[in-house]
Each structure stands twice: as structure tokens, then as C-alpha cells.
Amino acid sequence: MTIFTDIKAILLGLWTTWKHMLRRPVTIQYPEEKRQPSPRYRARIVLTRDPDGGERCVACYLCSAACPVDCISMQSGERENGRRFAVWFRINFSRCIFCGLCAEACPTLAIQMTPDYEICKRDIMDLLYEKEDLLIDGCGKDESYNFYQHAGIGVAQRRGEGAEEKAPVDVRGLVP
């Protein structure tokens, strides 16, 4: 009879909740207890440097293009040695949703996400991080990559001396 299964179901439910009542809560008491997020956790964004200490960011605008909430803005420029760099670079953390698409889009591994999730300010303008706030002294998650050694435009080294390059050809050579 259905009445018995119904009653059984209700009692079973009550029994289940009773058991949970006696269980240890899973709550983490946040300000006192803190969780250590994994290194791949997506929180505060940083700009890293290459192993030689140069800024990795070449201000290619891919992160700002990938950003679904338009929280990244920048202006690219050129240094005397031909290196492309961000004249200014701004991330509005009051708008950032920490989706990680910028870090995924970055071709030079400059923009990376860190596990520092405690971003909270009294003044919302303090959440506007400028380049000097974002730039760290270190390579972040990749210790070896240097974009300019692989891109053949002759900034980190002379033309033709990059990682996968032959020496520049002699245009006037007649050898077949």
C-alpha cells in the first residue's frame, strides 16, 4: 500500500536529517580559519617578468579583448630598443569576475592569476589597480619563457639570433 511507503519515506527523511544534525559541520570560520587555495586558484591578477627581469607584457590588447566584463584597459607604446610595452595598464578589480580568460589569452605569459583572494577595500577607487600595483618581481608560474627569444623581431637579441632563427640572409647573394 502506498500509505506505508509514504510513511516510510517520511520517516527515512527524518532519520537522514537527524543523522546530519549530529554530524560535524563543514563550515570554515573565514576570518579565523583560512583555506589555502590551490596554486591554480583564480584570484588577484598580476603581471610577471621574464627570466631576464624585463616586463613580459607587450600590451598586445588580447587580454582586454578576451575580458568579458571589459575590466582591463591599457595603452601600448614602444621603448627605445623597439620593445613593445604597456605605457599604462589598468585592471578594475571592482568589475573583474576572475574568469581567467585574460590569463588564457596572454601570449607572453605576462598576465597570471594568483591564489590571493582577499581583495577588499573601503574605497572602490582603491580597487583600480595600475601597472605598478600589478607588476611583480618574478616569473610567476613559468620560470623560463621569454617571448622575445621566440618572436623574431630582434629585441632581446640581435635579429637572427633568436631561439629558432637562422642568421639574416644576404639579399644580394647569388648562390642558388
Place this chain on the structure above:
Amino acid sequence: MTPDLILIAVTAAKIAIVLFAILTLAAYLVFAERRVLGWIQDRKGPNRVGPFGLLQPLADLIKLLTKEDFRPPAGDKWLFYLAPAMAAIPAIMTFAIIPFGAPVTLFGTEIAMQVIDLNVGLLLFMALSSIAVYGVALGGWASNSKYALLGSIRGLAQLISYELSMGLSLVPIIMLARSLKLSEIVNAQSGCWFIVYQPLAFLIFLISILAECKRIPFDLPEAEGELVAGFHTEYSGMRFGLFFVGEYINIIVLGGLATTFFLGGWHGPVLPPVVWFTMKTLSFAFFFIWLRGTAPRLRYDQLMQLGWKVLTPLALVNILVTAWWLVLKG
């Protein structure tokens, strides 16, 4: 002092004590509910305000009092203001007839542990619980909101339907106790609680009072998932708080009545009668909370089916069986 003055003074003192006790209890019931629900859901519940979060009700009170008191401009102003009181006051008034302890003798006078021992106590309870319907009805109507109106219509239908089965389930009790006086109903159980004679009536009464105080699984008038907050959607601040408090007072009152009718009231060994009564009442409250953490909400047709096609006929049959048994017994 004349006996009249003494009577007035004593009654006033009892009213004060009862008011204080049930208001405090209601406030802490809210807190208890949040903690117990927390445990059921493997959480901790509110534990920030004061030791173990014990000052949480006070914080809630301050919050509710300082919130904006908003009234829908197109609603009925006076009905809107009246409705929360209509929900809370009948619930408080019902407690006047509940005996919460054995009579004590003080300075040679016997004082009943009951604000007033009416000889039609049970009928008064039925009457007051009918009046409680108005809080829901007027609140929903005066809000001039479709959600509130839908919630109050549901509430009306639900309360009227379950009042019937609740009343019918109490008839065997009257037959057993041969009185409508609650003190005599309690005294009639000094030997054996009525739950033993009337398990079916107890079950029907329990389900009916669940529906009466609009608790899960019978919270259709509020139904957050469908009606935002049902009949009190448009209420804010302390007016909302009054609806809220009314609901919890109702839990205590109905728990107390169930204790009185079926669990022998304040009767019990060793411990003082007031303690027994409180323990029994609170165990009902705990059961309500526990059930809220367990059961899903009924569908409207299921609610009506249960009320009219199951509980009411069962209660009628129960009356007949009880009558037959009483006649046989002589």
C-alpha cells in the same frame, strides 16, 4: 485588599509572566530554528552575535526596527497596518487558556497556573484560531500585489480546510474528558495520556496544527519558490517582524495545546510541572523545525486532498469509533 483586587493583580502578574515567556521563547525559537537547520545542513548556523550567537534575536530585532517601513501606495492603508497585529494577537491570546503548571497555593489562596480557566476553553481556542485567518487574508488583500493576494487566498483555503479536521480530531478528547475546560482535560490525563487512547486523533491534530501555523510542508501561503513571500511579500521592517513573530508564537501555542490535549499537559514525574510542560511544548517546536529541514512542500491539490479526503473522514470515523467504544464501556 479585596479579593477582587487580588484577583486582578494576580491575573495581571500571570499575563505579564506569560507574555514575557512566550515572546522570549518565540524570539529564541527563531534562533533555534536557524541553528537546527544549520546542523541539518551540515552548517553551523548563526554563531557570531554574542556567545554561541545567543544575542542574534536582539540583533534581528534592531535590524527589523531600523528598516524602512514601506507600504505599497496603492494598497489599503489601514488594513495593511492592521493585518500583522491580526496575525500575532489571536495567537498570544490563545495562550491565556493553556494550563502550564499544577495549581499552587500561595498565602492560602489557590492560584491556577493558567491566565484564565474558561469553561469553554476549547471553544475559545477554536474561535481564536479562526480569527487568525484574518491576518493572512487582510495582509494579502491590503498589499495590492498579485503574489500577496495569491498567497492569502491559498492561506484562507488551507486554514479553513484544516480547521475542520483539527476541530473534529478534538471531539474524542472532549468525549473522554467530558469537559471543554482545559484544566479538566489535563486532569483527566493524570493517569494515562490521551495519546494512548487516541493515537489517530493525535496524528490528525498534529498534521492539522502544522497546516494551521503554515509550516513546511504546508507553507503554501508563503511558498518562496513560487510567490516570492506569499501574503507578506510587501511587508518590511517590524510589520514583517510581527507576522514572523506571530508564526513562532503560534508554534509555541499550538505545541502547548497539543501537549494539553494529548500529552497530559503539565503531568509528569519528579520534575516540576512547569518544566514538564515546557519540555513537552518545546519538543513539538523541535519537531516542527526538524520537519522543516526534512520535508518538501506539498502541491496545492495534494494539500486539499489530504485535508478533505483523508483527515476529515478519518476524524469522523474516529469520533464514531470513540463513541461506540465509550458506549460499550458504559
Place this chain on the structure above:
Amino acid sequence: MPKLIIDDITVEVAEGVTVLEAAQSVDIPIPHFCWHPALGKAGACRVCAVKLLDGPIKGIQMSCMLPAQDGMVVSTVDPEAVAMRQQVIEWLMINHPHDCPVCDEGGQCQLQDYTIACGHGLRRYDGKKRTHLNQDLGPNIEHEMNRCIQCYRCARFYQEFAGGTDFGVMGSASRVYFGRFEDGELQSPFSGNLVDICPTGVFTDKTARFRARYWDFDMAPSICPECSLGCNTTPVARYRELLKISARHNDAVNGWFICDRGRFADKKVNSFDRPRVPLVNGSSSGWGDAVDAVAKKAAEFAPGSIAVVASSRLANEGAALLPDLARALSGAKLCFFSNEVICRASITAASQITPHMAASLDDVASADCIVIYECDLRQEAPMMLLAVRQAWRKGAPVFLVGKGAPLEQAAAVSVEAVDLDIIVEAPIGIFDRPVIIFSTMRSSAAEIKNLMAAEAKFAPLFDGPNGMGMAKLAAANSTISLESAVKSGLIKGIITIECVIADELRGEIPIIAALDWQMNSSVKNAGVFLPTTAWVEMNGTFVNNEGRAQQFKKVMAPGIPVSATLESGHPPRIHSLDVPGGEPKPAWEVITEIMKRL
């Protein structure tokens, strides 16, 4: 007319049309690098491969090299053709430096698009890449040879289309190199088109180097304001700053190209000294007060003693309101031209010419005889010179008439021209489609009248982007030149609308008000200055030299460039709805405001 089937779609095209164009006519895209609508085919890149399933020819073919023939059944999606294109892209990419993040072409790069479209996603070749050294090609064009895919578009444009001689292809085999024989500025007045025509990032605009990406550009269809030809352009702005100007395709006017003057002109719009707020007696003021001041000052002058002066920089919308403004100023003199001779010449040319007689740039390019009468096209209308070269390439003789038409202009596009002293020496009568090019700034009204009696089409050149429009309006309203107005001695005050007046012409006459967006002597001397928007900051119309009214759209909102407002290295940390320097309004709006107060 050949009828062929491409991807199950039947296409009928004219004789001689290639399969690639036939496919494009029914919106079937076929990747291509070397083929260009203006340059035709070269068969160099091999990426437009299609498979012919049936018909006179079968198998894999280069669609750009193959004229459409009757009965062809073409598949662009055949696995064999797809595999071919994928492998071609793969080897085109073998030596590519993979420097897209630091390449200005990234985002608008045909090589990027087709690499992805052809399905080359993973690099398999791990050998070393060939590298080149770059050349310094002057202040306008950046050279990055590593990115080259040898499509030959640049050399074909520069040498064949534009007649340049100092740039070409060198080297052999994998050393093929596109550049000059030695470092130095490109000599052709059309060199900037290398930026547009290169399908990848070998040539990029140095003036806007590393400034923005295609997807962030503020762009709108616009018209070049540098001369009266009205070439179609697409100005590019970002962060309230005009970055660069690129050519916009319009077959009737400029085709696919524009001249270097239009492309690399000074970006006065961004200029630091550009006046951006209304000024009353040199101190900044609100719009309302400034316009009130104009009305108040104008009221002090006797009727007919004010001259309203405009120049052909002014868009038609503003110019058309000027007769009303003059009337509202109780009979002010209306001057659309400052110089008396140019005024008469312009009005004569504009009123004599009919739509039937006017030669567009396309008409010039398809003419069978060209007469350049007393003008130097390098100065007055460079794109006309490119059109003349196209006509010459098809066999039309080019006659340069008079001392004002130097032979050097023909040499600039490698055209062999005949130098004549007088117009009658040119045998115009024996040609079917002769075009006579003359300038209203060099020829008098009488000369023009005389010239226009000939059986030919005419391409008059005016002194500004809206020269024809101003001349037409001048003819339709009672206007005189400022020169004659001043000579009459009646003028006691001047209102200038986007116009510079020579100090010697003005003499002691005060400038009551000046409306402009550039800093110049009129603005400096004006009692009241009202800032107007530049052409990229408004919608408007210019009427070009042949009488073609062309709209230009608003590219950017007026405002001080963000790069000029940096505080400690980054943009100001404030939020506000007001744009700094956003006061300028279109001239027509300002004129309307003034009229309301009169």
C-alpha cells in the same frame, strides 16, 4: 558568357572573369593573398586552390589564375583542395616569426585569418626560420620583412600601379626581399598604400605604431579633407585620439587607394594647442555666455557692415545655413571665398559644369586622352595623378599644358607626358573620351569659360574638400569675395567660420567671432571664439570636385586625447560623465545657436 557551377551554385559571369571573382560574386569566399581587385593576379601565393570536378579543365587549379569557362564544375570544399590550402598555409607560415602580439597588423591580418580559416593550427616544422634585416623606409612606414609571405602585392602596386621606381623585389629563392636598394624614405606619393595592401604585417603605419588594435578602433566611413577630390577614407581613433587614416574602397572615386598626403597629414585634430573651449576676449567661458556675447557684439554694428566669411573647409550643413545667418545679422555680406580671382573661377567652374560633363576619378582612369591644364597635381590632387597613370597605362596620351603644369608631376608616377604651351595644341578632337583637368586656383574665370567650350569631360580642382559645394552655394546666393567686400570699405567687422583670413587682407577690421577647430590667426584675433568639431567628430557632407555629395560619419567624440591627460603615468583616477575638452559642437549647430539669439 561562361556559365559554371561553384559549390552547387550556378554562376554566369562576363568573359575573362576568373573563377575566384566568380565565386566572390555569389559570396563564396576563397582565400587569397596575391590576388587583389585593383592589381589582379600573380599566382604567387598558391592559397586560392580549388578543385575542378568536371568541364574543360580538371583537378586542382589556382582559382585566381583561371578564367571562368563554360561547363566548369568547381568545388572549394573538396577534401583535396582543402588539404592543398592547408598545406600551402603551413609552408607560408614556416618562416613566419610568430610575433603577432607585437605586430600592428594583428587583428586585421589576412594571414592570421586565412591561417585559421584554412585549418593550420599546430606548427609541425621545428627547424630554424629564415630571417631578414629590415630597412628604414622613412617616418611613415615601418618595415618588418620577417613576416613576408612573398605575395608580390607591394612590388606590383608600387611599380605597376603607382609608377614608383625606388622600391621593388630583390634576391632569389628563399631570399626574396621586398624593399629599396638602400635605406631611405619611399619616394612615391602613394607609398602609404603598402600598409593597406600588404596582407600581413610587413608594412605597418609608423605614425600609429603600437597604439591600438583593430577591435578597439573607433572607425566610421569618412571623406578626406586634404583636397577637393573627396577620397573615401576610414579614420581610426582610440582614446579620443585620431591615430591613422586608411583608404576606403569606392570604385567611382578613389578605388582602393589614397595618397600619402591624405593618409599621413598632420593630425591637427589631436593638436595640443587646439582651442577647445569657447573664449570671450581670450578668457574661457560657457557656451551660453559666448554665444550671447556674439549676438551682443554683432548688434553694435550697422546693417550691412559685417562680413560672414567661410572657407571650403566648412561642411555643407554649416555652409547652407550661412545665407540665413547673414540675413539674421541684418544684411551682412556673405563671403564664401577670400580671393576675388579664385571666387570668380570657382563660381564659373561650378555653374558651367553639368553632371554629364564632370569627370570622376574613374572617368579619368578610363579616359583615352588626358590634358592637365596649368596645374600641378602633386600639390592640388595627388590621387588624380594616380588616375592619370591608370589611363596612361591603358594607352591614353597625357598632355601637360602651360607653365603651371611641370613635367615632374608625370615623372612622379612614371608617366611619359607631352609638354605643350597652349591648349589648342592638344588634339582633343580626335579622341572619344578626353578629360581636361584644370584648377580654379590657377586659372581665371575667363580661361575656364574658354576651356569648357571644348568637347570633353572636365575635372576641375577646387581649393578645399567642399570647394564645389561652396561654389554652388556662392552662385545660388548673392555672395562676393572678402577681397571685394573689404575694398568697398563698408565692412567694419568680420565673423569667420572655419576660415583663416590673411592679415594684410583684413587690415584693421576686427574679427567679431571665429568658429574653428584649428588654432590660427583668425582664432587668435577673434573677440569671441566658438570651438567647432573637426570632420572626424561630426556627421556631414562634402561635395567633391565633380559635384558628388559624400557623407562622412562621426568617428570619435571631441575631447582631449587620453594620452595628454595622464597623471603620474596613467589616466586620471576619477569617474565623470563629462569628457575633458568635449565642448566643441558641429559648425551648423553653433551657427543655429547664434541665429537663435539674433
